[in-house]
Amino acid sequence: MATRIDSRRLPGANLFGERGGAILDVRLEGEAPAAVVAAWTGQARRILAAVGWPGERTAGRRSGDDLSLYLSAPSDALYAATELNELAWAAAGATLEGSSEPELQPGLDDVRRAIAEERKPEWIALQDEAGRRDVAFVADDEHVSLGMGSGSVTFPAGNLPEPGRVAWDRVHDVPVVMVTGTNGKSTTVRLLGAIVAASGKTPGISTTDGLHVGPESIGSGDYSGPEGARRILRDPRVEVAILETARGGIQRRGLVVPRVDAAAITNVAADHLGEFGIHGLTDIADVKMVVARAVKSTGTLVLNADDPTLVSRAPGIAATLAWFSLADAGRLIDVTAIPAAFGGAAKHNVANAMAAALLARALGIDKDATARGLASFRNGPDENPGRLNLIPLGGATLLVDYAHNPHGMDALVAVALTLPAQRRLLLIGQAGDRDDEAIRALARSGWQLRPDAVVIKEMPAYLRGRAQGAVSHIIGDELRRLGATHGQITHASTELDGVRSALSWARDGDLLVLPTHANRREVLELIEKLRRSGWRAGAELPR
Numbered sequence: 310m311a312t313r314i315d316s317r318r319l320p321g322a323n324l325f326g327e328r329g330g331a332i333l334d335v336r337l338e339g340e341a342p343a344a345v346v347a348a349w350t351g352q353a354r355r356i357l358a359a360v361g362w363p364g365e366r367t368a369g370r371r372s373g374d375d376l377s378l379y380l381s382a383p384s385d386a387l388y389a390a391t392e393l394n395e396l397a398w399a400a401a402g403a404t405l406e407g408s409s410e411p412e413l414q415p416g417l418d419d420v421r422r423a424i425a426e427e428r429k430p431e432w433i434a435l436q437d438e439a440g441r442r443d444v445a446f447v448a449d450d451e452h453v454s455l456g457m458g459s460g461s462v463t464f465p466a467g468n469l470p471e472p473g474r475v476a477w478d479r480v481h482d483v484p485v486v487m488v489t490g491t492n493g494k495s496t497t498v499r500l501l502g503a504i505v506a507a508s509g510k511t512p513g514i515s516t517t518d519g520l521h522v523g524p525e526s527i528g529s530g531d532y533s534g535p536e537g538a539r540r541i542l543r544d545p546r547v548e549v550a551i552l553e554t555a556r557g558g559i560q561r562r563g564l565v566v567p568r569v570d571a572a573a574i575t576n577v578a579a580d581h582l583g584e585f586g587i588h589g590l591t592d593i594a595d596v597k598m599v600v601a602r603a604v605k606s607t608g609t610l611v612l613n614a615d616d617p618t619l620v621s622r623a624p625g626i627a628a629t630l631a632w633f634s635l636a637d638a639g640r641l642i643d644v645t646a647i648p649a650a651f652g653g654a655a656k657h658n659v660a661n662a663m664a665a666a667l668l669a670r671a672l673g674i675d676k677d678a679t680a681r682g683l684a685s686f687r688n689g690p691d692e693n694p695g696r697l698n699l700i701p702l703g704g705a706t707l708l709v710d711y712a713h714n715p716h717g718m719d720a721l722v723a724v725a726l727t728l729p730a731q732r733r734l735l736l737i738g739q740a741g742d743r744d745d746e747a748i749r750a751l752a753r754s755g756w757q758l759r760p761d762a763v764v765i766k767e768m769p770a771y772l773r774g775r776a777q778g779a780v781s782h783i784i785g786d787e788l789r790r791l792g793a794t795h796g797q798i799t800h801a802s803t804e805l806d807g808v809r810s811a812l813s814w815a816r817d818g819d820l821l822v823l824p825t826h827a828n829r830r831e832v833l834e835l836i837e838k839l840r841r842s843g844w845r846a847g848a849e850l851p852r
Contacts, residue, residue: 311335311336311337311338311340311345311376312335312336312338313333313334313335313395313398314334314335314336314375315333315334316331316332316333316334316391316394316395316398317331317332317391317561318330318331318332318387318388318390318391318562319331319332319379319387319561319562319563320384320387320448320449320535320562320563321535321562321563321564321565321566321567322563322564322567322599322602322603323379323559323560323563323564323599324370324377324379324559324560324595324596324599325366325368325370325379325381326366326381327567327602328366328381329381329382329384329387329563330365330366330379330380330381330382330387330390331379331380331382331387331390331391331393331394332377332378332379332394333377333378333379333391333394333395333398334375334376334377334378334586335375335376335377335378335398336374336375336376337374337375337376338374340405342369342371342376344405345369345376345401345405346369346371346376346378348401348402348404348405349367349369349378349397349398349401350367350369351401351404352396352397352398352400352401352404352411353367353378353380353393353394353397353401354367355397355400355413356393356396356397356400356413356417356420357380357393359413359417360393360417360420360421360424362382362383365380365381365382366379366380366381367379367380367381368380370586372586372587372588372592373588375586375588377586378394378397378398380393380394380397383428383433384432384433384436384448385427385428385429385430385432385433386423386424386427386428387427388423388427389420389423389424389426389427392419392420392423393420396413396416396417396419396420399411399416400413429466429469431469431470431471432448432453432466432469434471434472435453435455435469435470435472435475436448437472438472438475439455442477442480444456444457444460444480444481444482445457445461445482445542445566447461447539447542447543447565447566448466449466449535449536449539450466451465451466452464452465452466452539452543453465453466453469454539454542454543455475455477455480456479456480456481456482457481457482457483457485457542457543457547457550457566458482458483458513458541458542458543458544458545458546458547458548458549458550459481459483459545459546459547459548460479460480460481460482460483461480461542461543461544461545462475462476462479462480463543483547483548483549483550484548484549484550484570484571484672485542485549485550485552485566485569485570486501486549486550486551486552486569486570486571486572486573486668486671486672487552487554487564487569487571487572487573487600487603488501488551488552488553488554488572488573488575488664488668489553489554489555489556489559489572489573489574489575489597489600490573490574490575490576490577490597490613491575491576491577491578491579491580491593491714491716491717492575492576492578492580492657492714492716492717492720493575493576493657493658493660493661493664494516494517494533494553494554494555494575495516495517495518495533495553495693495696495711496649496658496661496688496693496696496697497573497575497661497664497665497668498514498515498516498551498552498553499514499516499686499692499693500649500661500662500665500682500683500686501514501551501665501668501669501682502514502521502551503682503683503685503686504665504666504669504674504678504679504681504682504683505548505549505551505669505672505674505682506523506524506682506685507678507679507681507682507685508669508674508675508678508682509678510548510549511523511546511547511548511549512547512548512549512550512551513541513542513544513546513547513548513549513550513551514541514550514551514552514553515532515533515537515538515540515541515551515552515553516532516533516537516553517531517532517533517553517555517711518530518531518694518695518829519532520532520537520540520541522541522544522546522547523546527540527544528540529830532553533553533554533555533557533558534555534557534558534561534562535558535562535563535564535565537552537553538550538552538554538565538566539565542565542566549672552565554600556587556593556596556597559596559597559599559600560586560596563599564599564600564603566603567603568603568604568605569600569603569604569605569608570604570605570608570609570671570672571604571608571609571610571611571668571671571672572600572601572603572604572608572609572610572611573610573611573612573664573667573668574597574598574600574601574610574611574612574613574619575613575660575661575664576613576616576619576660576716577590577593577594577597577616577618577619578590578593578714578715578716578717579593579714579715579716579747579750580593580713580714580716580743580747590618594618594619594622598622601622601626601628604626604627604628605628606627606628607629608628608629608671609628609629609630609631609667609668609670609671610626610628610629610630610631611630611631611632611633611664611667611668611671612630612631612632612633613632613633613634613660613664614632614633614634614636614637615634615635615636615660631667631670631671633660633663633664633666633667634663635656635659635660641666641676641679641680641683642679642680642683642684644659646680646683646684647659647662647683647684647686648684648686648687648688649661649662649683649686649688649693649697650662651697651699651724651727654723654724654727655697655720655723655724656720656723657720658688658697662683665682665683666679666683669682690709690833690836690837694829694830694833695709695710695711695825695826695829695832695833696710696711697709697710697721697724698710698833699728700836700840702812702836702839702840702844702846703815703839703840703843703844703845703846703848704816704817704818704845704846704847705812705815705816705817705818705819705820705821705846706728706730706819706820706821707820707821707823707836708721708724708725708728708820708821708822708823709823709824709825709829709832709833709836710822710823710824710825711824711825711826711829712824713739713740713751713824713826714747714751715747715750715751715753715754717824718751718754718755718824719754719757721822721824722754722755722757722758722822725758725820725822726757726758728820729818729820730818730819730820731816731817731818731819732761732762732816732818732819732820733758733759733760733761733762733819733820733821733822734760734761734762734763734764734811734814734815734819734820734821734822735755735758735760735762735763735764735822736763736764736766736804736807736808736811736821736822736823736824736825737751737752737755737763737764737765737766737784737824738765738766738767738768738780738781738784738804738807738824738827739751739768739780739784740768740771740772740773740780741768741771741772741773741774741775741779741780742771742773742774745783748780748783748784748787749783749784749787751784752783752784752787752788752791753787753791755788756788756791756792756793758822760797760822761797762797762798762799762811762814763788763793763797763798763799764798764799764800764801764807764810764811764814765781765784765785765788765798765799765800765801765807766781766800766801766803766804766806766807766827767780767781767800767801767802767803768780768803768804768827769802769803770827771827781800785798785800803827803828804825804826804827804828804832805828805831805832805835808823808825808828808832808835809835809850811823812839812846812850813850815846815847816846816847817845817846817847819846838851839851
């Protein structure tokens with residue numbers, strides 16, 4: 310029997326549609342996919358009818374040997390829906406093994422009991438009234454919100470008012486933008502945030518690096534998923550919500566709101582290949598297009614015209630499309646006036662700036678405010694931590710970036726090669742959830758820098774099923790195959806140790822290219838500490 314990998318609730322719009330439900334992930338072990346889906350579907354429909362949910366939808370999706378089994382469910386019974394899905398899977402297993410129609414008791418009684426215990430009629434009443442008034446309903450286990458941002462009101466999930474007791478005249482939505490893509494999401498979100506601020510409104514942004522309302526940080530860490538989106542949408546200061554929307558959050562929980570005013574997909578490139586359900590660009594694009602489907606029919610979807618996968622997906626999209634391309638750009642602001650563009654050398658940030666400008670236009674922001682916003686964004690460690698931060702330090706130059714896949718590394722190397730350097734060093738490492746070829750591809754991308762030295766970093770917190778040293782071995786093997794000598798390569802036990810090793814190697818005029826993400830905050834803190842101390846390249850590093 311196929312192996313069950315995960316079972317979870319799926320509250321928001323997802324790969325299968327707008328309606329939430331439950332999803333069960335399994336890995337096939339030689340079984341015919343169609344037979345597995347048919348067996349599960351039959352049992353799921355049998356159980357749905359038995360609990361009074363005959364109108365709910367079932368669907369299966371296959372990628373490689375991975376299979377996702379989805380069933381929709383009422384929004385106030387999603388935990389119970391996972392139990393229902395698991396019961397259907399167990400019953401399907403008996404069917405596939407040749408047993409007669411399996412007995413569902415006592416599991417069916419357990420599912421009915423779970424539904425009864427979880428149901429929240431007051432929740433549904435508010436959700437229905439919010440839908441009738443065309444305002445957002447944002448809910449989790451702790452809180453329920455009506456409206457968004459400056460028009461939001463929030464209640465404890467365990468103490469909800471009757472619809473008639475809500476001050477609906479205070480409730481309204483604010484413009485919402487979602488930005489997804491393989492690379493460039495965080496920078497595009499921050500650029501748009503600067504534009505919104507220049508227009509005189511307060512942006513709320515959620516990113517991989519934290520949450521901001523206007524200039525204030527209200528949370529640090531990875532908030533590119535539903536939790537970050539909810540916190541921004543509930544903040545009463547927010548006048549425009551700009552939400553980085555990562556693949557993982559879409560797959561695990563779906564979208565927080567089913568409709569947005571505008572969205573952008575920056576690109577679709579190979580990343581996270583080998584993770585469950587992600588085996589190629591088609592799978593990645595499928596996940597990203599969930600955001601595209603969320604754009605209102607009156608809204609705008611911004612797409613990268615230089616990305617063949619996105620171009621191929623455009624037909625049939627209901628929203629107005631706005632395209633950006635490095636091959637055919639309009640004139641809004643001289644590229645040299647955009648700090649993040651590095652005078653045009655950072656072509657990926659030129660693309661990100663164009664995406665942000667088109668999103669601003671979709672929000673009705675004028676060209677002057679857009680140009681001022683792009684020019685005001687300095688792209689330093691404070692504004693855009695770890696995203697193409699060029700930092701002079703003690704006679705050496707550091708280029709700190711988030712590059713963690715071949716597409717991102719190509720862009721980083723392209724910028725690095727335009728910078729003067731006596732010698733160049735590359736820090737490189739990878740998480741263990743990429744397949745061997747993806748790891749080798751990252752090494753090939755990095756080797757384009759023609760580095761004088763390479764530090765291969767271990768990432769202990771990102772082994773993700775691999776043995777310590779396994780990823781570093783693959784990277785080192787590929788670099789040696791490309792021509793690296795034994796003397797050019799050193800190893801570091803952590804990312805931070807790798808940066809310290811790079812700094813110890815540095816001399817005046819050297820360029821250190823430092824892709825960091827596992828210990829990005831600590832790396833930037835170390836650099837700032839050295840800057841304040843007056844450290845010079847060639848001197849001993851303080852402990």
